[in-house]
Amino acid sequence: MRKKRWVPWVLVSPALIVVFATTVYPLLAALYYSFHKYDLRKVPQFAIQLASQPGDPLISIDWSLLSLRNYTLAFSDSRFINSLHVTFWFTIISVGLSVIIGLFIAVVVQKSGRLQSLTKVLLIFPFAVSPALKGYSWRYMLNDQYGIYDLLAVELIIKPINVVIESLNNLPLIDITPINETVVWLADRFWALFMLAMSETWGWAPLIALMFVGALGSIDSQIFEAARIDGANILQIFWRVTLPLLRPVILIVTMLKTIFSLKMFDQVVTMTGGGPVRATQTINYYIHQVGFVRNLDIGYASALAYILVVILTVFAALYVAKFLNRE
Amino acid sequence: MAAISVVDARNTRASHSMRRGVARLLETVALLLIIAFIMFPIIWLALTSFKPLEKAYSTDVFFTPTLKNYEIIFSDTTVIENEGTDRERGSVGRKMIPNVINSVVVSSATILIAIPLATIAAYAFSRYNFFGNRALLIWILTTQFLPAIVVAIPFFALFRTVQVFGAPLLGSRLGLIIVNMSMVLPYAIWMIKGFVDSLPGEIEEAAYVDGANDFQVLFFVSLPLVRPGILVASVFAFIMSWNEFLFALIIGREMRTMQVALMTTSGVRGVMWEQMAAAGMVVMVPIFFLAMFIRKNVVDGLTMGAVK
Numbered sequence: 286m287r288k289k290r291w292v293p294w295v296l297v298s299p300a301l302i303v304v305f306a307t308t309v310y311p312l313l314a315a316l317y318y319s320f321h322k323y324d325l326r327k328v329p330q331f332a333i334q335l336a337s338q339p340g341d342p343l344i345s346i347d348w349s350l351l352s353l354r355n356y357t358l359a360f361s362d363s364r365f366i367n368s369l370h371v372t373f374w375f376t377i378i379s380v381g382l383s384v385i386i387g388l389f390i391a392v393v394v395q396k397s398g399r400l401q402s403l404t405k406v407l408l409i410f411p412f413a414v415s416p417a418l419k420g421y422s423w424r425y426m427l428n429d430q431y432g433i434y435d436l437l438a439v440e441l442i443i444k445p446i447n448v449v450i451e452s453l454n455n456l457p458l459i460d461i462t463p464i465n466e467t468v469v470w471l472a473d474r475f476w477a478l479f480m481l482a483m484s485e486t487w488g489w490a491p492l493i494a495l496m497f498v499g500a501l502g503s504i505d506s507q508i509f510e511a512a513r514i515d516g517a518n519i520l521q522i523f524w525r526v527t528l529p530l531l532r533p534v535i536l537i538v539t540m541l542k543t544i545f546s547l548k549m550f551d552q553v554v555t556m557t558g559g560g561p562v563r564a565t566q567t568i569n570y571y572i573h574q575v576g577f578v579r580n581l582d583i584g585y586a587s588a589l590a591y592i593l594v595v596i597l598t599v600f601a602a603l604y605v606a607k608f609l610n611r612e
Numbered sequence: 613m614a615a616i617s618v619v620d621a622r623n624t625r626a627s628h629s630m631r632r633g634v635a636r637l638l639e640t641v642a643l644l645l646i647i648a649f650i651m652f653p654i655i656w657l658a659l660t661s662f663k664p665l666e667k668a669y670s671t672d673v674f675f676t677p678t679l680k681n682y683e684i685i686f687s688d689t690t691v692i693e694n695e696g697t698d699r700e701r702g703s704v705g706r707k708m709i710p711n712v713i714n715s716v717v718v719s720s721a722t723i724l725i726a727i728p729l730a731t732i733a734a735y736a737f738s739r740y741n742f743f744g745n746r747a748l749l750i751w752i753l754t755t756q757f758l759p760a761i762v763v764a765i766p767f768f769a770l771f772r773t774v775q776v777f778g779a780p781l782l783g784s785r786l787g788l789i790i791v792n793m794s795m796v797l798p799y800a801i802w803m804i805k806g807f808v809d810s811l812p813g814e815i816e817e818a819a820y821v822d823g824a825n826d827f828q829v830l831f832f833v834s835l836p837l838v839r840p841g842i843l844v845a846s847v848f849a850f851i852m853s854w855n856e857f858l859f860a861l862i863i864g865r866e867m868r869t870m871q872v873a874l875m876t877t878s879g880v881r882g883v884m885w886e887q888m889a890a891a892g893m894v895v896m897v898p899i900f901f902l903a904m905f906i907r908k909n910v911v912d913g914l915t916m917g918a919v920k
Contacts, residue, residue, distance in 0.1 A: 288739075288740065288820075288826060289825075289826055290742070292736070292740065292826040292827075293736040293737075293739075293740035293742040293745075294736075294742065296732040296733060296735060296736035296740075296830075297732075297733040297736045297737065297748070299729045299732070299733070300729040300730055300732070300733035300797060300801060301733065301748065303726075303729060303793050303797055304752060304755060304793075304794070304797050304798060304801075307763065307790065307791065307793045307794035307797070308755045308758055308763065308794050310766065311762055311763045311764075311765070311766040311767060311794070312758070312762060314765075314766035314769070314770070315762050315765050315766050318765070318766065318769070323769075386649075389642075390646050393639065393642045393643060393646060394643070394646070396639075400640065400643045400644075401643065403647075404643055404646055404647055404650075406904075406907070407647060407650050407651060408650065409903050409904065409907045409910060410650060410651065410654060410900065410903070411650060411654075412851075412903055412910055413851070413896060413899040413900045413902070413903040414653075414654065414896055414899075415854070415855035415857065415871055415895055415896070415899075416855065416857060417855075417857040417871045417872075417874055417875075418657075418871075418874060418892045418895050418896060419653075421874060421883065421888050421892065422653050422656070422657045422889075422892065423653065424883070425657075425660070425883070425885050425888070425889075426653060426656060430669070431668075431669045431670050431671060432671075433652075433656055433671050436671050487649070487650075487653065491650055492910070492911065492914065495910070495911050496911050496915065496919045499911055499919060500919060519635070534919055537915070537918050537919055538915075538919060541914075541915060541918070544757050547759075548759045548760070550760070550761070550857070550858050551857040551858065554857075554861070554875075555874065555875070569759060569760075569761050569858075572761050573761060573858075573861075573862070576761075576765055576768075577768070577862060583765060583768075583769060586761075586765055587765055587766075590759065590761050590762045590765060591762070593759050593761070593762070594758070594759065594762055597757050597758075597759060598757075600757070601754050601757035604757070605750060605753065605754060608750075608753070608918050609750070611918070
């Protein structure tokens with residue numbers, strides 16, 4: 286073999302240097318900032334000073350400028366605690382819906398057929414719609430006066446349910462309050478968060494379906510055939526054959542989607558602006574507010590960002606462990 | 613006895629085919645629901661972008677299509693709508709041509725830098741056994757879990773003070789291209805590595821035997837073979853940087869890409885939806901074509917090959 290030992294290093298180092306500079310540098314710098322008082326409106330005082338004039342010590346460190354203030358502040362900051370709650374629920378709802386709807390789509394489109402193939406092609410479309418645009422289009426469609434989703438939800442879902450409720454109320458001993466037909470989706474604390482998760486689900490469920498379709502395709506179709514011949518019905522095949530076979534892929538997809546959901550930012554800006562009354566302020570959105578919009582406090586924003594990094598590291602570690610296992 | 617069993621068989625066959633029919637019907641309904649779920653927001657946005665002003669704030673689907681909204685978002689002067697009628701009104705042009713240029717320049721430059729670096733690195737990761745190969749790859753994999761805000765904060769602070777050609781990097785295309793690397797490069801490396809992995813090594817072996825050196829093999833044997841894969845990775849990286857929002861907002865600032873320019877369709881009365889829809893079409897339609905082109909590879913790209 287004529288391969289030379291130094292060649293791979295020449296080939297990987299340009300990319301490695303760039304990845305290092307654009308990921309490790311900011312990680313270290315943010316950690317450093319997080320121990321400082323660093324307000325964008327003032328010139329920051331850093332603990333480590335390099336010599337600026339001849340005769341100065343080369344490096345001087347002023348320990349008194351370092352503090353844990355930003356971290357202690359975070360855990361008594363009710364808005365930050367709120368953003369943890371919001372992110373938690375957003376993640377639960379969006380991951381749950383994306384995986385379940387994705388699974389449903391995959392099972393339906395997996396069979397051969399013309400309509401199935403067409404749907405498989407269409408599955409890629411939401412991926413092409415940028416998250417910022419997703420947020421705007423959903424906000425438009427959910428408008429209580431001229432939103433098409435508002436109209437459809439009221440006419441096709443809420444009104445029929447209310448008809449049922451009213452007829453039930455005619456019976457003795459039953460009194461159910463009808464659902465409010467004039468709900469303003471994005472002005473309601475619950476619905477705003479739910480619809481934010483729905484917009485995310487719209488973008489991700491088709492992609493997740495594609496992942497499942499790929500996984501289902503690699504399973505020997507004779508397994509399904511055998512189950513059918515043994516007399517299993519569709520539901521039995523799904524629960525006893527499809528689901529167990531897909532389990533590893535479902536696990537990986539769920540972890541991946543969880544990580545992406547925890548970082549959610551774009552749609553919050555364009556869809557809800559964090560409102561109503563902070564009900565949709567995710568961690569990432571709140572950090573942006575602290576650092577660049579409201580307080581211009583880079584030190585505090587860095588500390589909060591680091592807390593997010595720690596949360597994500599837990600999931601990333603699980604993911605990598607799973608990833609290595611599969612290989 | 614024989615007659616009865618024939619009737620029995622006929623009955624079961626009939627109920628069987630009826631059950632089949634119901635199943636087919638349910639399947640078709642489910643498929644149509646899925647198609648509606650996926651396509652509805654896209655079609656609605658497209659419709660709205662061609663609606664005249666007075667129809668944009670209604671759920672009407674019958675209207676005379678107009679290109680006025682596209683004219684408004686690109687124009688740098690006031691555009692008159694319904695000229696000569698009692699509904700005449702002027703809309704301030706949104707001057708989005710520079711924003712389109714920004715998006716195109718930033719995304720193109722990002723891939724022009726990222727893809728060559730990623731290609732040679734991916735080749736080395738795939739074809740050479742060197743110390744730390746696995747560890748470095750896993751480390752690159754983990755960078756996709758880094759929240760963009762952690763990258764944005766220190767680069768914001770840095771770019772405020774760094775000047776290139778007399779202008780601060782903050783609010784420049786170059787600044788945006790640099791931070792985009794943090795997101796695009798790891799994906800590109802993993803994606804191209806997947807393509808190199810799938811190439812048979814025999815051709816390279818033969819070239820070595822014929823006396824070619826490492827670089828000749830890379831540039832004249834392997835790269836031409838992996839070209840389709842590089843193209844797919846480029847398109848994927850282009851879509852990623854085109855749709856990127858957080859960096860564009862924090863680092864790009866006044867040098868707005870189309871994603872951030874979407875926000876400029878807001879007026880005093882809130883978002884002007886017909887303009888937002890037109891700008892949205894400009895953002896979305898080119899990416900549809902690109903996405904169709906790499907349809908089969910999107911999943912591998914997004915999951916870095918974890919789901920196969």
